[in-house]
Amino acid sequence: MRGVFLFCAVFSLLALGCICVFLFINGVPFIGKVGLDNFFGMQWNLHEASYGILSMIVASLYVTALAMIIGVSLGLFTAVALYKFCPPKMVAVIRQLINLLAGIPSVIYGLFGLIIIVPLLRDYVSPNGVGYGILAASIVLSVMVLPTLVGVSLDALNAVPKNYYEGALALGATKEQSVFRIMLPAAKSGIMAAVVLSIGRAIGETMAVIMVIGGSPTIPTSLFQSTRTLTANIAMGATELTGDPKTALIATGVVLFFFTLLLNVSFSLLKGGEKRENKRAQKTGS
Amino acid sequence: MKTNAHKRQVLKYVVCKLIAQAALFVSLVALVIVMVFVLLRGVPHINMQFLFGEYSIRAPSIKPALMGTLYLIVISLVVAAPIGIGSAIFLAEYTNSKSRLVRLIRIAVETLAGIPSIVYGIFGYLVFVVALGFGYSFIGGGLTLAIMILPVIVRSTEESLLAVPRSLREGSFALGSSKVRTIFSVVLPCAANGIVTSLILAVGRVVSESAVLILTIGMVVDIVPKNFTSAGTSLALAVYGFSQRYPEQAAATGAVLLVLVVAINILATLLGKVFGKGELVDG
Numbered sequence: 001m002r003g004v005f006l007f008c009a010v011f012s013l014l015a016l017g018c019i020c021v022f023l024f025i026n027g028v029p030f031i032g033k034v035g036l037d038n039f040f041g042m043q044w045n046l047h048e049a050s051y052g053i054l055s056m057i058v059a060s061l062y063v064t065a066l067a068m069i070i071g072v073s074l075g076l077f078t079a080v081a082l083y084k085f086c087p088p089k090m091v092a093v094i095r096q097l098i099n100l101l102a103g104i105p106s107v108i109y110g111l112f113g114l115i116i117i118v119p120l121l122r123d124y125v126s127p128n129g130v131g132y133g134i135l136a137a138s139i140v141l142s143v144m145v146l147p148t149l150v151g152v153s154l155d156a157l158n159a160v161p162k163n164y165y166e167g168a169l170a171l172g173a174t175k176e177q178s179v180f181r182i183m184l185p186a187a188k189s190g191i192m193a194a195v196v197l198s199i200g201r202a203i204g205e206t207m208a209v210i211m212v213i214g215g216s217p218t219i220p221t222s223l224f225q226s227t228r229t230l231t232a233n234i235a236m237g238a239t240e241l242t243g244d245p246k247t248a249l250i251a252t253g254v255v256l257f258f259f260t261l262l263l264n265v266s267f268s269l270l271k272g273g274e275k276r277e278n279k280r281a282q283k284t285g286s
Numbered sequence: 287m288k289t290n291a292h293k294r295q296v297l298k299y300v301v302c303k304l305i306a307q308a309a310l311f312v313s314l315v316a317l318v319i320v321m322v323f324v325l326l327r328g329v330p331h332i333n334m335q336f337l338f339g340e341y342s343i344r345a346p347s348i349k350p351a352l353m354g355t356l357y358l359i360v361i362s363l364v365v366a367a368p369i370g371i372g373s374a375i376f377l378a379e380y381t382n383s384k385s386r387l388v389r390l391i392r393i394a395v396e397t398l399a400g401i402p403s404i405v406y407g408i409f410g411y412l413v414f415v416v417a418l419g420f421g422y423s424f425i426g427g428g429l430t431l432a433i434m435i436l437p438v439i440v441r442s443t444e445e446s447l448l449a450v451p452r453s454l455r456e457g458s459f460a461l462g463s464s465k466v467r468t469i470f471s472v473v474l475p476c477a478a479n480g481i482v483t484s485l486i487l488a489v490g491r492v493v494s495e496s497a498v499l500i501l502t503i504g505m506v507v508d509i510v511p512k513n514f515t516s517a518g519t520s521l522a523l524a525v526y527g528f529s530q531r532y533p534e535q536a537a538a539t540g541a542v543l544l545v546l547v548v549a550i551n552i553l554a555t556l557l558g559k560v561f562g563k564g565e566l567v568d569g
Contacts, residue, residue, distance in 0.1 A: 001466040002380055006328050010370030010387075012440065013394040015433045019401070022412045077309030085303050085491065094314065096555065100315045103487075103551045104544065107525045111540045112320045115327055115530060150313065154355030157456070176299035197400075204402025206497035207522075211529055231404050231497070238407070238500045253408040264400040268393070 022258075027254035044217035044233075046241075051248040053233065053255065055219035060229040062220055063137045063173075063209065064202045071142035072195055075149030077138040079191075082150065083157045085178050095154075102147035109196045110211035118212055124197065126224040132214035135223040140208050152197060156190020156274065157183060161281050189277060193270040200263040204256065206231040206268035230256045321544060328541025331534045337542070341508045346535050348542065350510045351524035354424065354503070354541050355493060355510060358520055361428025362435060362492050369432075369486055370439030377440070377471055378447035399437035405500035415502060422504030422517035430502050431495060442487065446480020447473060479557055480510040488556040494547055495521035521546070 031039045034051055041052030082091055117139055122131030155267025160183050168178035203227075215236055228236070234249045235255070241249065312456030339347045373391075381388045406431070450473050458468040474481070499505070504517035507527045511518040519527060521543045528536035 002376075005372050005376035005380060008307055008369045009376040009391050010438055012373060012398055013391055015436070016394045016398055018413070019433075020403075022409055022417075022530070023405070056494050070530045072566060074309050074313055077306040079312040081303075081306035081310035085307055093308075097314070098317075099555070101549050103318070103547055105496065105522050105547060107325055107494075107496045107522045108540050108544055109320060111525055111536060112324055112405055115533070115537060116319075116323050143320060144311055146317060169373075174296050174299065176303045180299050180302050198563075200400055204404065205403070206404040211526065221560070231402065233419065234404050234408065235497060235500050238411075239505055243425050250408055252413065253405050257405050260400055260402055260405070261397070264397050267400070268396060 010069070023250070023254050023257055026225060026247065027251040030244075030251045031254075034248075036238070039248075042219060046245045049244070051245075053248075053252055054166070055217060055231065056230045056233045057230050057255070058215075059134065059220050059227045060203055060231070062134050063141065063213070063229055064199060066134060066138035067141035067145065067202045068195065068199060070138060071145045071149055071198060074142065075146050075198075076153060076191065078146070079150045079153035079157060080179060080184065081184070082154055084175065089196070093121075095151075098147045098150055102151065105207075106144060106205055106243050107207040107211075109140050109144045110208040112143075113137070113208065113212035121224065128222070128224055130214075130224045130226065133222070133224045134213075134220055134227065136212040137209045137229070140212055141202045141205060144205065144208055145201050148201060149194050149198045152194035153187070153191045156194065159190060159274070159278055160186045161278065176261040186281070187279075189270050193267055193274060196263055196267045197202060200260040200267070202258055204231060204260055206235050210235050230259075321548075324433075324537065324540045324544055327534075327537035328539070328544075331538035332541065335448060336535070341510070346507070346528065348521065348524055348535075348539050350507060351519050351521045351539065354510055354518040355520045356520075357424040357514060357518070358428050358431060358499075358503075359489055359492050361425060361514065362431040363485065363489065365429060366435050366439055366488065370436050370484075370488075371443050371481060373436075373440045374443035374447055375469060375474075379473065380445045395437045395440050397528070400442075403434065403495055403497040406430055407498040409433075410498060410502040413421065420515065421473055422502065422506075423515045424503055424511060424518060425514045427499050427503035427520075428514075430498055431492050434495065434498065435491050438488045438491055439484050441475070442484035443481050446477040446484070449480065450476045481541035481552050483557045486550060486557065490547055490550040490554065493543070493550065494521075494522055496520070496526055499523045500526075 034049070039051055040054055041050065042054050043050040043052045044055065082094060086094070106108060113136055117136050118131035120131070121136055122129060123250050164182050164186055165178050168182040169175070173181070209229055210232045213232050215228050215232060216226040217228045217233070220224070220227040230252055237245060237249050296369050335345055337399075338349055338354070339345065341347045341350060377391065410430030412425055414420045414429060415422060420426045440562070444555045454472055454476065455468055458472045459514065463471070498522055500523065501525070503519065505519050505523055505527050506517045507519045507524055520541060525536050525543060528539055
């Protein structure tokens with residue numbers, strides 16, 4: 001029986017191995033074939049066999065960065081408010097609600113962006129009458145990552161030993177000072193882990209983005225301009241393209257996979273850092 | 287003595303507190319608005335024809351999508367549930383040393399959880415659609431989803447296994463049961479609630495997923511699938527499929543999907559609570 005269970009456990013490892021192998025043997029030779037200058041160039045034009053994904057990398061980074069600026073500032077303050085500045089009875093209810101919202105499908109967020117955010121931006125904000133683009137995608141993504149961001153940051157704050165807070169109060173700090181100057185810095189690596197997790201979510205998100213980004217493979221120069229992220233590039237060509245262009249999509253996937261692996265590694269490092277810090281704190285505290 | 291500088295310091299953080307409370311309000315409003323608007327736009331267009339009627343170009347229905355979603359749930363659970371639970375049993379019951387293999391398995395599970403769904407989609411396309419020659423089919427999509435939901439099942443099943451007190455296992459051993467017998471007749475029944483909760487959460491993931499399916503089941507919105515090998519669509523994918531040509535139907539599908547997912551999550555939470563209350567106490 002042990003063997004059966006062992007096989008089940010090793011299955012995840014095998015699956016991960018298969019994913020890496022299949023992506024790389026299908027994607028990397030293609031990058032070699034068309035050449036690095038072509039693949040990481042500016043031009044994505046299938047008729048001229050130019051498969052440059054630079055504009056998509058740039059768009060992905062822009063969208064993720066802007067979504068993080070909006071999402072983190074909102075999410076972090078929200079977590080702090082839930083931590084100390086909110087009636088305890090409400091915290092439990094809000095926590096449940098946020099857990100519930102974390103499960104909402106990304107395509108629903110995309111739909112929301114399509115029917116609400118895009119028309120709103122087009123009619124009231126955009127200078128050129130275009131609602132699609134980086135701003136719309138960032139707004140949708142920032143709302144989408146909020147539940148994760150708030151949940152994980154709140155856990156990180158709750159994991160900080162309580163005696164820090166009491167110590168700060170005893171030294172004459174006000175409640176607010178203790179939270180912002182003592183507890184928040186102490187939860188630093190946990191909060192960073194939450195941010196990295198959300199960045200991974202945002203850069204890998206497809207459906208919510210594809211519905212509001214427009215889709216032209218051009219380098220973004222404005223917040224209101226139809227453009228295309230790495231994920232959108234894969235999904236848009238997925239059902240139509242064949243042959244070399246389809247392989248180009250797989251190679252795009254390899255680049256995206258590489259980004260997320262990088263984020264995964266930094267996430268585990270940060271998580272490890274958080275555990276060590278709290279352990280050390282508890283040792284010196286008691 | 288309270289100086290001006292001190293007062294300013296105190297005031298600064300009171301302002302921060304107010305900003306935090308405002309942020310909490312804005313976040314909640316933003317998240318609730320998403321749900322409310324999708325429901326408001328979608329619900330008026332839901333009717334029997336739309337839900338269960340035959341598909342036509344004039345009046346698209348989501349019958350194919352409902353069937354497709356059901357297929358995907360069945361395939362992915364049948365594959366992922368035994369492997370996931372077995373994997374959790376191995377991690378929780380058979381290892382207490384920090385062997386290299388266990389560490390590797392944990393890293394693999396973590397990494398699988400972080401891979402974007404579109405990358406799973408490419409993998410599913412390469413393996414099931416091309417290499418194994420299934421073409422666009424539910425079986426390919428379901429198997430890809432099974433790998434995707436594996437981390438969800440492994441993690442939460444392992445947690446609920448670890449929550450079963452040691453003393454129960456020791457008691458069972460003392461009565462002469464073997465390790466396997468102990469696992470199947472003592473540990474698993476005690477953890478049953480937690481495991482069912484994890485499976486329901488996994489179903490929620492399957493229902494929500496769409497990007498992975500574009501590349502594996504082919505987004506055929508208009509034909510009710512005949513069997514596991516036909517191409518088709520799911521509810522989540524239909525929202526995207528409809529969004530370009532039938533915005534009203536897209537919103538209605540979104541509303542159905544939203545209600546379904548929320549119901550699944552509430553069910554999981556309720557079961558989790560029952561589990562929490564009936565928690566066994568070591569001693």
